[in-house]
Amino acid sequence: MTMRLYDSRAQALRDFIPLTPGAVGIYVCGPTVQSSPHIGHLRSALVYDQLRRWLTYRGFAVTFVRNVTDIDDKILAHSAGGTEQWWALAYRYELEFTAGYQRLGILAPSYEPRATASIQQMQDLITRLTDLGHAYPADDGSSDVYFDTASWPDYGDLTRQRRGDMEPAADADPRGKKDPRDFALWKGRKADEPESASWPSPWGAGRPGWHIECSAMASRYLGSHFDIHGGGLDLRFPHHENELAQSAAAGDGFANYWVHNGLVNVNGQKMSKSLGNSVFAAELLDQARAIVVRYYLGAAHYRSTIDYHEGSLLEAEAALERIESFLDRADRRLADTRFAGSGVEIVPDEFASAMDDDLAVPQALAVLHDTVRTGNAALDAEDLHAAAAARGHVLAMSEVLGINPLSPGWSVATDEPAMIALTALVERLLDDREIARQGRDYAAADRIRDELVAAGITIEDTPSGAHWSFD
DSSP: OOOEEEETTTTEEEEOOOSBTTEEEEEEOOOBTTSOOBHHHHHHHHHHHHHHHHHHHTTOEEEEEEOBBOOOHHHHHHHTTSSSOHHHHHHHHHHHHHHHHHHTTOOOOSBOOBGGGOHHHHHHHHHHHHHTTSEEEOSSSSOOEEEOGGGOTTTTTTTTOOGGGSOOOOSSOGGGOSSTTOEEEEEEOOTTSOGGGOBOOTTOSEEEOHHHHHHHHHHHHHOSEEEEEEEEGGGIIIIIHHHHHHHHHTTOOEEEEEEEEOOEEETTEEOOTTTTOOOBHHHHHTSSOHHHHHHHHHSSOTTSOEEEOTTHHHHHHHHHHHHHHHHHHHHHHHTTSTTTTOSOOOOOHHHHHHHHBTOOHHHHHHHHHHHHHHHHHHHHTTOHHHHHHHHHHHHHHHHHTTOOTTSGGGSHHHHOHHHHHHHHHHHHHHHHHHHHHHTTOHHHHHHHHHHHHHTTEEEEEETTEEEEEEO
């Protein structure tokens, strides 16, 4: 089956055909590092991690570029009046984003360019647009340069808007614009801005506008025509609309597919600073194991809106524990048999069909859990061949989704240090219980078991010894 993706520009599902056979170039708008990452940032990054993992599993060589916007109006505003330099503030928040991504098991990008490292490429693109008649310097004495939206007939193509219906661009002083909908490509330095936040240019000292940054970085690292441009639904306008307009006006093919992920609501409301309902990444990741958070954020279809509320992680925890319990049970039963490690780690056809159908993760997860049930039934029936096959399928599917509990990235040592202490305590109690049973002190053995059960721990006695898991 050919993979299909929903292309926001076409507003339709399209067969995915890469520009270069066997290779895929993806550009994803990364964070503007002005403040701490929140749940929406994690969800967006996870969506494109799932897409990347599936394309890789399908045999494509994926070049994945995710930028960091480290110069921006908001960054300067947040650092103004304080003792921290704007670039130090940006880097501090960049480290927070990186830490959140790493905890969630998101693969590092092939490259992660910072906007401040591509200033020359941005200036070159602005010069091309000016020479082609699609950009102009302000006539108010500033060093601002604007994109002339009236010069590009296809402006509004991505979001299916007519230019006359658009709101004025609020990204720069409108006094130097020919039209209020024109947007800034270059922003002249203001008197109250630090000199370190400006670069020399043919138009005067200043810094790039937000939109030109991504156009320049995407084409620098992926070429003027590449496969997939991704980002949150909130970026479609004006950011992605303006990226498309300026890149196309400069003569670049730019992105062949535009992919947008849905947003995150909190208790049925849009998350916003004004409502005070933001859920920050560190806060979310402290509420449950990181692998559980990943399961929760990645379980819905990527284009849907998810609603976070108290208790959202409980269902994800239970679902993940079913996977973990089956793998643990299978490994114990298959150990020292000819079926140990014999299950081929390949995804079932039904799983592949779901993932090929616009990354339908909910349907793919249904196949995964059906396979877990099949595997448990095989273990109950002592059909070790079928159990080993199910184990291989489960490992392959969970690895593709980044939720394989046996993956080194999710080991106890790297995920939850507190789990190390818990494991040591439970194992010690089980040893004490076994000593009591061997000494025929069954009252003591039962008391230990009851204490563990009361704490939410299930004990399974097997020929190879007692094993424990969470209820």
